[in-house]
Amino acid sequence: MAAAAEVSNRSVILKRHVTGFPTEDDMELVTATVRLAVPPGSAAVMVKNLYLSCDPYMRSRMTNHKEPSYVPDYVPGEVIPTFSVSKVVESGHPDYKAGDLVWGMTACEEYTLITSPESIFKINHPKLPLSCYLGVLASGAVGQLVGQLAKITGCYVVGSAGSDEKVNLLKTKFGFDDAFNYKKEQDLNAALKRCFPEGIDIYFDNVGGAMLDAALLNMRLHGRVAMCGLISQYNLELHEGVRNLACVVTKRVRIEGFIVMEYFGTYRKFEEEMVSHLKEGNITYVEDVAEGIENMPAALVGLFYGRNIGKQLVAVA
Amino acid sequence: MAAAAEVSNRSVILKRHVTGFPTEDDMELVTATVRLAVPPGSAAVMVKNLYLSCDPYMRSRMTNHKEPSYVPDYVPGEVIPTFSVSKVVESGHPDYKAGDLVWGMTACEEYTLITSPESIFKINHPKLPLSCYLGVLASGAVGQLVGQLAKITGCYVVGSAGSDEKVNLLKTKFGFDDAFNYKKEQDLNAALKRCFPEGIDIYFDNVGGAMLDAALLNMRLHGRVAMCGLISQYNLELHEGVRNLACVVTKRVRIEGFIVMEYFGTYRKFEEEMVSHLKEGNITYVEDVAEGIENMPAALVGLFYGRNIGKQLVAVA
Missing domain, CATH: 3.40.50.720 (NAD(P)-binding Rossmann-like Domain)
Structure with a gap:
């Protein structure tokens, strides 16, 4: 087996917990390296993130809650988790192979090692714009x-x-x-x-x-x-x-x-219904795409000032 | 047909619409006379009120709402409507005869002419304390x-x-x-x-x-x-x-x-269930009975200071 490539991996970390409106300075773009491989014998999946999602609920995760919230608080110094559309680059999981397109919970970075593949879903309609899988076919707007x-x-x-x-x-x-x-x-x-x-x-x-x-x-x-x-x-x-x-x-x-999250069990049914609506022109949508992971902090902050028109995304690659 | 008796009829009227906490002075005990008869040919029922109910929702009806509320505002100068347990003294309605015990919407007075008999219900278990029909078998506490x-x-x-x-x-x-x-x-x-x-x-x-x-x-x-x-x-x-x-x-x-009000259609079922509970000792209750219609204003006001212990009633006769 050839040695896996080691590549640069830019990510957005939370610098500190937030009170009041978040600012770009609450986040930081950092660069590390990552080996494009999964641990031998594991069922993990390594993906390259194509689009990242910016969603209002993320503000709650920036708070340092005294009691556990409904979703875990983000951890200062760590990469911010979010939904993404991604491409599999290496897989130890039988359901995924290199080249597969997926969407689900990854993080604000170029490459993510997914160790809980139940948090990702295959993209069944790759002929639709991929960004649909963070918007009209998934989390909004x-x-x-x-x-x-x-x-x-x-x-x-x-x-x-x-x-x-x-x-x-x-x-x-x-x-x-x-x-x-x-x-x-x-x-x-x-x-x-x-x-x-x-x-x-x-x-x-x-x-x-x-x-x-x-x-x-x-x-x-x-x-x-x-x-x-x-x-x-x-x-x-x-x-x-x-x-x-x-x-x-x-x-x-x-x-x-x-x-x-409680309705992921009916996601496939929703996906097929919504794809039909899109193909028949019954449903249209608007998205607001920021270019480059370095613009993710500004895009996320902008949500809380209503700067976005339509679903806010970040195109990573 | 013998001429109907004309008797004294004491009642409690609302003197004025209320803002803030109601006071006894917002109400007044007045005395009029009433003929113990129903209009010839009508389906009205004349009742003697035995117990009057004091309930928190009555406060809302004392307000002068700018827009219609869910129940009509009380009208200053008029007798205050309320639930009562009553005895029929004269009836033009085929379902009721003199001597029947009923409960339902009447008013704070000794005698009420009920022109909408759909707002009263027959008392099916007269061996229970009659006051039950304003408390445990009807509106509380x-x-x-x-x-x-x-x-x-x-x-x-x-x-x-x-x-x-x-x-x-x-x-x-x-x-x-x-x-x-x-x-x-x-x-x-x-x-x-x-x-x-x-x-x-x-x-x-x-x-x-x-x-x-x-x-x-x-x-x-x-x-x-x-x-x-x-x-x-x-x-x-x-x-x-x-x-x-x-x-x-x-x-x-x-x-x-x-x-x-929306559940009156299932009242009979509730009544039978609750009567069983009472007879079997599964349910007990406490009521707070003020004696005499003249004490109705104080009893009603007392609700909002938590003076009552258990369901607040007024024994009229």
Whole structure:
């Protein structure tokens, strides 16, 4: 067996735990070397990362939680884990061989040795843009997809976004029935009343805070709130208080939280459905691709200022 | 047909809409006369009220809501509607005859002419104390019953109450596994951690506010919150903010509100089950009976200071 090549491996590490908004200086690009091989006899897989995913939930992992959080905190000095689209360069696992395209949990680096191959999935539709496997076919951007899937099921869909450009995208490219710029609305309650004069049946919550509070005021009887995330709160040391929970009783509202990890078991079904939608043109998507791993810190920080338009990715190679 | 008797009818009216804590002075005892008869040809029922119910939700109806609430606001100058146990004195409705015992929505007065007999129910077990039909067999006190029903289904049950006397009742008379006095706890989060070191599966919320916030911190994965009421908030002009809703996502919690009115269709089934529990001694209950309609305002106000021990009733006659 020929000696494995040793190559340069740039990675982004977390320098320190974060309070408040993260900055680029909380992360650092470092360069090491890696042998493109898996330990003899192991079922590990060595991959070259092609795209890295930047997702709002990553902010939570930058915090030093006093009690264990729902996902482990990132460790200062270590490479930041994230989802990626990757190519197998060496495999000790019978399901994977060199050249296979995969997506799953790796890290912000050029090459990752995956020792838990249950955290990666084969890419079954390599003719689609590979970046789909970090966006429309996997982890988001959630809002644009939820709205389009809701339209497909016959809902009247209104979106909220943070710039006129994004509002315009929702109404034109994504076919939402209406949308508003929450940064320009004096009164979110009034905005929702204008868009939903008869109230809201389903509120898909990605933001929490003031928007959730206004939504609760405008829910219909037996309305449902799917809680996916609270990006408006992630950088606050003390989360804002939600004052309108009495509406949960008076309107018999159901609020339920969920996390994608619990639904990996149905991923293949979702993948096939979504691929059909993409091929038939029922679903479209927008992504925002930063070029080069050195731009990963800025791309991640930008999420919390709404700088991205569509799913934020980093093209590594 | 003999001329119907005309009798004195004392009632409690709401003098004005309320902000903040209600006071006895917000209500007034007035005396009128009433003919003990139903309009000829009508399906109305004239009843004599024996017990009146004092319930926390009545506070909401004392407010002058800008937008329609889930139940109509009380009207200043009019008799305050409430649940009662009553005896039929005259009936134009084929299902009721003089002497029948009923419970349902009437008002704070000695005699009520019921023009919507669908809001009353026959009392099927008149050998039980009649007051049961405002308490354990109908509208509460909710907490003591929920805890006992949870025990019957095998739950580990911890109660929160506002005095050592009530805490003692929960642990002895009602058989809760544990209980604490929330007014004596410096830190509700710590109190819940002490009582539930492995977390809470089901939180039955009657209070909202700080207790709900602490409960959210202590929910287990996939825990459930049944929201029944928020008595800690009813007298506040601005409700307190609940800051721990991120736990709904991270722990995949479900929160759902409900109102008893929606379950009247299954009342007969509940009644038979609860009567069995009472007869077999599986369920016990405590009620707090004020004597005389003139004491109804004080009894109602007392609810919001936790003066009652058990279900608050007023014995009219």
